[in-house]
Amino acid sequence: MADYKFEGWLGLDKDADKGKMVWGEFEPKAWEETDIDIKITHCGICGSDLHTLRSGWGPTPYPCCVGHEIVGTAVRVGSKAEGGIKVGDRVGVGAQCDSCRGRLGKACEACASGLEQYCPHLVSTYAATHVSGDKSYGGYALYNRSPSHFVVKIPEALPSAAAAPMLCAGVTTYSPLKHYGCGPGKRVGVLGMGGLGHFAVLWAKALGAERVVAISRSAGKAPDAIKLGADAYIATEGDSSWLEKNAASLDIIISTVSSSKTPLGDYLGLLRRDGTLVQVGNPDDGLFHVPAPRLIMQRTKLGGSVIGSPAEIREMLQLAADKNIRPMVQERPMKDANQAIIDMENGRARYRYVLVNEGHL
Secondary structure, X not given: OOOOOOEEEEEOOOOXXXXXXXXXXXXXXXXXOOEEEEEEEEEEOOHHHHHHHOOOOOOOOOOEOOOOOEEEEEEEEOOOOOOOOOOXXXXXXOOEEEOOOOOOOOOOHHHHXXXXXXXXXXXXXXXXXXOOXXXXXXXXXXXXXXEHHHEEEOOOOOOHHHHHHHHXXXXXXXXXXXHXXXXXXXXXXXXXXXXXXXXXXXXXXXXXXXXXXXXXXXXXXXXXXXXXXXXXXXXXXXXXXXXXXXXXXXXXXXXXXXXXXXXXXXXXXXXXXXXXXEEOOOOOXXXXXXXXXXHHOOOOEEEEOOOOOHHHHHHHHHXXXXXXXXXXXXXXXXXXXXXXXXXXXXXXXXXXXXXXXXXXX
């Protein structure tokens, strides 16, 4: 038996996102020999955490412990664990901790193709139900238990605080950039300069895009965007001619915005013929409005993408290690998680908060 307890910040109702999580003990999934227990040192704060705490995407199974950008030390490794992970290794878990992988019969096409994030039985790292029937709990906690298939080693060259947000925000932007052909000769726009958007700028440059353009309402984040590698910055607020000046100039747009009021039709106008706008932000305040002419007249496409597979995460982490890619993060003590999520909601993060279990360092 383990000599540690699973304790963390628990959301008990829809007011949890207002800084009302409570510290308590929870029961992780029943141990299987394919599992790994992680002593958590770092956990990034994601917008998904807030959506879930307030039941923004549907009813949340309270109590829930959010957090799916988890980095720590493997302290228990099952005899049938995958990935060659050993006790003492530095490892991480992202937004997905399980999928069918043939345990409900024949493996689904997504799992068989190495695209586990599209499995019809995708199990989120928190507020979800494992294939075994047990509930999943996330990383605003001291320990996490996850199936080893979704646990990845962290390259030695990557600091834990930098690696943690890559496990969700990072791969959520890396995966679509790779899939939609970001590389030499491509002109890439990044809509929204936040936790997701600043990663998209980093990856687009690392993948060799010819030109990277950050797009936001105000000009306030322009210096950061340029520092991260953007070649240009479009501030739409107060400039009535921004679309006219930049029309048909981009091949790919990664849209990280999570407001249904976003004028996607205008942003589609930035695409060249056959360009693609990929939506990765998921609003909980309503549906997007997309005018058909913007799609029809330039044969543009509107697509989407969700997180990334374990294989993509490993590939992305290695790229970050090889090219010395570092996101902009601010470390916050785990004990201050309630204030940190309030600050996140109020847009104060530049550009990702990472909770730190100081006693586990």
